[in-house]
Amino acid sequence: TKLVDEYFKGTATSIEGIGIKELAEESVRWHEDAFGDKQVYKKHLDVGGDYAYRIRGESHVWNPNTIAKLQHAVRANNAKTFGEFSQLVDEQNENLLTLRGLMELKLADKALPIDEVESVAEIVKRFSTGAMSFGSISYEAHSTLAVAMNQIGGKSNTGEGGEEASRFMPLADGSMNPERSAIKQIASGRFGVTAEYLVNAD
Incomplete structure (x- = not known):
């Protein structure tokens, strides 16, 4: 991407991403959280949630619901619960939590030899x-x-x-x-x- 080529030369990336404009907007948003008047941040900053699950953090494919369903399905050898787990994970596509959820498949006009x-x-x-x-x-x-x-x-x-x-x-x-x-x-x-x-x- 343009951002990587200009500021992180030599870094490997296989997908497009944000640019300077988005980075600036994110920095301003963080500054407003730290020095603004939001009640939720009066006593301490949000711990985030990029990597671990947090109530107000980013959404994750692995969250209390998916983990609980998978554990119950495996421990009880329950196909129905595993189906519920699979549905929760598959629906992440629609919530834009996976790369494949950002893609729209374009079917070929003719079959590939x-x-x-x-x-x-x-x-x-x-x-x-x-x-x-x-x-x-x-x-x-x-x-x-x-x-x-x-x-x-x-x-x-x-x-x-x-x-x-x-x-x-x-x-x-x-x-x-x-x-x-x-x-x-x-x-x-x-x-x-x-x-x-x-x-x-x-």
Whole structure:
């Protein structure tokens, strides 16, 4: 975008965004909140809510409603509740909380020749899981993501904290361990980041 090219040269961005005018308007709005006469800010400024849910903060796809529905659906193995969760998430498109909600699909006039379409086998190689640490989810979830990615030719990311050595050691027959994460994340001084761990990365 023009803003990035002029003021943040070299920064990667794949979408258009705001410009100087919008940044100025936002700065003025923040100043008015801090020094204006709004009753809600008389004693302290709003903590915001860009990253964590706040009552008066920005809207998020993950909020008390969606999280509660997902937890109840999973714990009770309830398809109906999962359907309610899915509907809440899908409706975020209409609330402009996702990039896809800002897009309007334009259908092609004619079908694309199938030989011009990349094969599924090639597309899935670029799939990757988020860098969720082993400690933040569970051994079962973490290793299952690795197995799934290895099966489709994608790449799982260990996240901070490393990966148990047993998962990247080859199997008895010499084949690759299906629980091995291809991407090894490095966080300085974190447990699990060893030379052995590093050499077992793709």
